[in-house]
Amino acid sequence: MKIARRQFLHLAAAAATVPALSRFASAQSYPTRPVHLLEGFGAGSAPDIVARLIGQSLSERLGQSFVIENRSGATGNIATEAVVRASPDGYMLLLATAANAINATMLNVSFDFIRDIAPIAGVVRVPLVMEVHPSIPARTVAEFIAFAKARPGKVNMASAGTGSLTHMAGEMFKTMTGLDLFHVPYRGAQVFPALLTGEAHVYFGPLLSSIEYVRAGNFRALAVTTVTRSPILPDVPALGESVPGYEASAWFGLCGPKRTPEEIVEKLNKAVNVSVADPKFQAQLANMGGTTLGGSPGDFAKLISDEVKKWSRVVLAGDMKR
Template sequence: MSTRRSILGAALAAAALLSGHAAADTAYPQGPSTMIVPFPAGGPTDVLARIVSQQLAETWKHPVIVDYKPGASTMLGTAAVAKAAPDGYTIGVVNPAYVINPSLQKKLPYKNEDLAAVTQLIRVPLAIAANPQAPFDTLEQMIEYAKRHPDAVTFASPGTGGTSHLAGALLARQAGVELTHIPYKGSAPAHTDVIGGRVMVMIDPIFSLMPHIQSGRLKMLATTGTQREPAYPNYATVAEKYPGFAVQAFIGLVVPAGTPAPIIDKIQRDAAAALALPAVKQRVEGLGMAIVASRPAEFEAQIKAETAQWAQVIREAKIELQD
């Protein structure tokens, strides 16, 4: 008798738990939500955020307001998310700065543990391209040239401590060569100097470099993904020469830690459904982004792995911490 009561009690408890999760899921949202973008309006991150927020608003029948909080290498906006109520009504947009800043910044106004992963929306492979007059035409030739001419190979990036800079530092470490980093304030001036021959090489998102490659103003050396990009199958990856090398930018969503799991799951599911819409998929891929729409646990694992990887690169490359 007691055994039957125990089984019945356990079943009722499980049913209550499941119904509670379902209620939390179906009841959310009941009003407007805010999506915080830690960048100014107009860039690729903003474009994707507006696409996703518009689709979520249509699905939820409530507004999703995009709130721009640029500054301090994305820390200003991300800190605002970390300090918000954990109720699902504040969603943060993050990019690789989220996994780099813990090791690069002297003072971080939050801990990544203050936030919960929702989904990696997209990935963006990087490309390594060179001035057409550079004395090498492939990645392998560039490395051999760097070995014969220490410190002669210069590479530009949009700024110190960004994904492009760290990709170059990681490549130098794995190849056992010295690559001289030339930081710029953004991609445009860096492109200008590489095209003009003042710097040999540029590392940047492939969608940013492809117009220059297609016009012949730059030549492609390699891409940095785990495999060749379907849109550019003729371009080799760094991993083909150095197995295990993988650097890709990403854009994802986070919420304050403590947000109920059913709400996190709902945001992820609805964002994934939005990205799967044919018109949205075509638009996003037209921006040079590859859709991922990972589950929360998958994104959390990625965050931890990349945070550890960049901490090691920053330490071993002796990259100066930023104020």
């Protein structure tokens, strides 16, 4: 049987729309099963805490479980690579962090973080605290700079590991002030015993894990590292008040694999924005001193791009690429 050319074109056009309609219907009903949210730093870490809070909130809003998977190792790259290689269907997501921006320049990895992920939304930004052992006589950033300049190479700057955000924040401080601080990397939380005994002199530590030491007087907080002061430590200045242009913070947001359908990205983005605007959710993050982010996928993509550029300058200045 012969088919008229016009009829054939109608049939071809209809056939071409079927996959698109199928994808649209799938996105409209998403999620129909549990979503896996991967974080790369382990149970009890700040990323784990944020992942569980946003996962619970998204579960309440979207009607499906968000299963948090801790895939720690390689400063977050094990979790990141698993998501990069996952099917772009919205059922495996990544809690992206500042470590991803650092790793993009510092490490040789098998993927391009900017090219191979689909930004969904930022969740929260959290300051670090520039803190010193009480034996250090400095009570302000300016006094610390003067103290360290008089002792080149003799002031120990602790970090939670080479290439960690705590390390890079200190390296940026060194670059911007011209100080010669001696970097001493520790394994994660082992940095706190070193700081408590005075073996380590200064540390750019996460606010969440540092706040109780500061409140107890074990450490002296000289500054927070975000652009503005933290409501948790309102009397502690922002480091940028003494070192103009300085900003280093932990940030967290959701990403999926590249080619995740736009409709799914938008649905998740809307749910994240509703979550971060919820006073209950904000209260849950209050003890971290965090500032909620939200915004469009484009906003989060810009944050990631800006952070990669910023940390690449620090990595190159310190010749730290591995």
